[in-house]
Amino acid sequence: MPARNVAMREAIRRALREEMQRDESVFVMGEEVAWWQGTHRVTRGFLEEFGERRVRDTPISEMAIGGMAVGAALAGLRPVAEFMTINFAFLALDAIANHAAKVRYFFDGMMTAPLVYRAASGWGNQATASHSHAPEPIFAHFPGLFVGCPSNSLDAYGMLKTAIRDDNPVLFSESIALYPKPSPMPDEFDEDYLLPIGKGDIKREGKDVTLVAYSRGVDWALQAARLLERDGVEAEVVDLRWLRPLDMDLVYKSFKKTNRCVIVEESLPLYSFGSEIAALVQENMFDYMDAPIKRVAAADVPLPYSKEIELLALPDAQKVVNAVKEIV
Amino acid sequence: MPARNVAMREAIRRALREEMQRDESVFVMGEEVAWWQGTHRVTRGFLEEFGERRVRDTPISEMAIGGMAVGAALAGLRPVAEFMTINFAFLALDAIANHAAKVRYFFDGMMTAPLVYRAASGWGNQATASHSHAPEPIFAHFPGLFVGCPSNSLDAYGMLKTAIRDDNPVLFSESIALYPKPSPMPDEFDEDYLLPIGKGDIKREGKDVTLVAYSRGVDWALQAARLLERDGVEAEVVDLRWLRPLDMDLVYKSFKKTNRCVIVEESLPLYSFGSEIAALVQENMFDYMDAPIKRVAAADVPLPYSKEIELLALPDAQKVVNAVKEIV
Amino acid sequence: MRSPTKAMLLDWYRQMVLIREFEETCHRLYEEKRITGVYLHLYSGHEASGVGSMAALRESDHVITAYRDHGIALILGMDPKALMAEMMGKKTGSSGGKGGSMHLASKEHNFWGGYAIVGGHLPLAAGIALEARYNGKDDVTMTYVGDGATNNGYFHESLNMSAIWDLPVVWIIENNGYGMGTEVERASGQTELHRKAEAYGIKSLGRVDAQNAVEVYTVASKAVEYARQQGPVLIEHVTYRYRGHGVSDKQYDARDDMSAELKEWMELREPIKILRDCIESEHGDMSPVLAEHEATARRLVAEAVEFAEASPLPSGYDDLLRNTYVGSESVYKSDFSVGAGID
Amino acid sequence: MRSPTKAMLLDWYRQMVLIREFEETCHRLYEEKRITGVYLHLYSGHEASGVGSMAALRESDHVITAYRDHGIALILGMDPKALMAEMMGKKTGSSGGKGGSMHLASKEHNFWGGYAIVGGHLPLAAGIALEARYNGKDDVTMTYVGDGATNNGYFHESLNMSAIWDLPVVWIIENNGYGMGTEVERASGQTELHRKAEAYGIKSLGRVDAQNAVEVYTVASKAVEYARQQGPVLIEHVTYRYRGHGVSDKQYDARDDMSAELKEWMELREPIKILRDCIESEHGDMSPVLAEHEATARRLVAEAVEFAEASPLPSGYDDLLRNTYVGSESVYKSDFSVGAGID
Ligand SMILES: Cc1ncc(C[n+]2csc(CCOP(=O)(O)OP(=O)(O)O)c2C)c(N)n1
Ligand SMILES: Cc1ncc(C[n+]2csc(CCOP(=O)(O)OP(=O)(O)O)c2C)c(N)n1
């Protein structure tokens, strides 16, 4: 099928736009989503196409953004609420973790909150400590919520559509670094191209080591795999896509083949993604382990402004290669 | 040395009171700390002894509690800011993680924020989903902050004193379940009894399995150790005391002896304490592993009101025993 | 807005005595450890605030409140049986025993619940009202919020959103003088809470003596009409809590000033008595009817207790796990087994 | 409060042209990619707001603001070299290159910084003021906050705390008409932002034309005196941003209405020109002195750029790790090596 390279930003924009065209109960709210055309240009043109009723600029009120999405969803709408960056979602942690994620449970199924929180995530642009987070694992800690983190355009398209149509609350985290990155999308395909929640994807096959990642980490893992190839190491890249629920069967299947694993993430290292995956793999794949599972993550510091030391703190392909070299 | 059993609540109260007597820059602020005498009675009598200047009731304004403590600390005071329960600290995540923990770093050491956030933590009393968290690992995710979680009265006393005197911001999490629990404290001892930040403690020696825990988890681990003893299994109980920094050397030392490990926590299971400890142990103790590392944590659900199913979700000694039985 | 008919007044009386009976029974059951847990916030003393204001609503309107929610649920006509069962965490409870006292709700009544995080329900209220605005309906969302909650960021952001988006919300501050042990004077720089509306350019209908159901109804009716046609409006209800903040509240035993204050409210501003007097002065002696309402309340609550105690508790993992997610049970099943130390 | 002397007016001029030169140079350097990163929020157009208000302070007073902090730092007398080096993330920067444009600070000047989370610095301001109150000092904390930030929960909780604890804070809302692309009218239900003080029972000194340094100074002096003796006070400064929100702002290219609006402000309400006119009308032709100040500004900023570009970048793990914690380097060293994929 003929395909064209599309930036992830555009794929997300297309998915969101098609869902708004398809279902009138879907609307967008957030800071600068309308007149500014979206800080990351994901909602570019939406105001003109859908009008102020469905494309709603909010004040700088993250607690309200987080909580109003829940109320609107309970009442029957399908809000897509945007946090300009995921750093600001910290201010909505209570709305997200204690309300969106739990309302169905403490009313024992009486209500549902079919909403999507979109947030631009990641760092490495000298955004400085308080604006340099990729904290998806923190949100994925809470049952009741789903957490999706696409690594390329087609995935982002299919995952966001599913997230919007699903009746559960979903936090959809979009890598700022991947927004401009082009990747192939078929010229024409089923508008209902939906990727199931909680299903990961093998992004590259290999037999020597399993690289587990999500979002931007997949990029680093794939670059590392190409570097490793030169040294005759065949890395398999597992893109989990969702931090909750976790597609561990896919990881285990790969691990049974490779018996080695390196986990790659953009987040801080402690109590994070790598921690959970490593814990699960050693717990369930103990007999297949030929080496310790390694983790590549951010340096464990508040992140700095200055470029050189910031890049020193940021994971990259070479750090993944180094980690792999320690165990193959 | 003659000792008396003292409830953890009283030990914390004593430490806080002595520090306030010792250093006039130490003061208490939080909801209901003054006139109500503290929701958990930790500040009982403080208003009368220290007056409204140093014992300050706040409105229900967690963002302000979190942020004002930072400002007051920068300016030279030593705030001990209380979150009535740690659930409400979610509303202060930005103040804690983006301000308290980072202000020193992004000003490259120009300022220090010598503050302590105290919070009552844990669940199991039918407090219902939004009031049923033990989320210490979430806060410990962030560098710049220290996180202390005492498991008995004497530790709580010595750890809180250190936390108050240390120049770094500390989140001090106190188990609601342990507040009334008596444990021995010497009748008289050095008022400067200080337990170092980041140092754990062996609460029980054993050679067959290492139980790693903190706070209330230590209680379950010790009960489990007694149960296991009957079956001839000698469990070593490592109380980490601090979730950041982590005293992994203590864990490794024990693990080298037992080659088996079960991690016990009151928190939700995913991206949590057990995840990190298991990841670290397999990574650094691979050659010593005789079995997969097991984790005992809360059920991965928003927690219910109804007593029976709530207890089903809550970790306990028997669940620890079951986990140990799987690997010894 | 019409002044309340005799039938309305009598029905309010029915509601208020039912609430009082339900709440005082809850109090007794908690003392007897037949209701357990740590949170139980009673509506005794608040009755006229809820009854008078909700009388201004129509069926398609929405209601949401915090954890002091028993009275609201009863006014909406929820079955005392299901409510009492919820207090006891029973499977037959209105929230299946999962929510308890702080999380009562009824979708069929557009009652979006009781919430436990102070201020947490306020943006939900704005979101519910947004749906009406979005779909061109003129249903209003009546939202109850405590005096203490007005000092929280949620209050600020939610009221402002309701203002700039013209959301049909009636914001009712139930000012009972305290947030737990903190007097309004020690918690709010602006102690005339209705004047907080100024910060949002929101219409305020000022302060109301919320021990008087008729006054409450009169102002609430104006507010509901205003919200339907124009946008958000705020009212301050001045009321009092008879059973303290909740079961953890020991202040009234410890502080003479507070117990004296309580006594005064109960003697001089008892909402049920005030309504009774009003009925008599306007419609003569109705004691037979009122007595019947009281008897009915006692019977209904007694039956509710019986039903609740006879009901089963949720039990087993299926009950524990159910409704974490819509569908996809498998999803959380697999998550669940993780690290729970059970197989 | 005395009306500003000739010397004061001339010094304000010096400060304002220095700020303008510094900011416009930053703008140019960013276009030339000699300053990098994604955030750079300039104070051009705001000069009189900071200069006039801070002239009312004494040395022992405190200052805190958000990320639009370059002007504040210069007014306090921070070295342009250290500031420009910070823009370039150099080791010689005022925050060692760790903070960048949004995190300027100087403890010796009681300048507690620039902060990047909207509203996040407001409770810090209240906390700093609490220290003064706690220790019986009458130093005030002058706090700058944007119009957009007034819609955030932090604003609400912090102003209320300052009110109930009588904290000596001068809250200055710098209303430049927009929060990024959102007009005040679309963001705040109450568009006269000074009236938000009502919700906290806080003294308000109303709205000030903040393009006029003298007017700003006059009101700020009253405010500072009030805060010293009594408690919190709020002022709304009406001003405008000449370089848009920040370097990411493309609106002024895209929207004619906004570029026309900008043009009008620059022509009719240029703060430097307004001050210049005031100086002339009161003290006659001062152009030699003013020209000298302009020349000095150009020289200082040129030297600052030179210094900054010649300075080294922080580099290596020691620079990366330093000052995560006080002391206990070992502590984070061990943490750090965890999972970072480096040994
Ligand atoms: C965010 C948050 N902080 C603190 C609490 C603990 N708490 C529960 S109710 C309450 C007092 C609320 O007072 P008010 O809003 O006046 O309502 P009332 O109880 O008087 O009806 C507090 C502090 C909470 N539940 N949520
Ligand atoms: C909590 C939070 N939300 C969103 C942002 C992104 N942001 C940075 S500045 C800004 C606008 C602030 O406007 P205003 O308060 O008026 O200050 P100004 O930039 O006009 O000086 C926004 C939305 C942020 N930094 N923090």
Ligand SMILES: [Mg+2]
């Ligand atoms: Mg109250």
Ligand SMILES: [Mg+2]
């Ligand atoms: Mg602005």
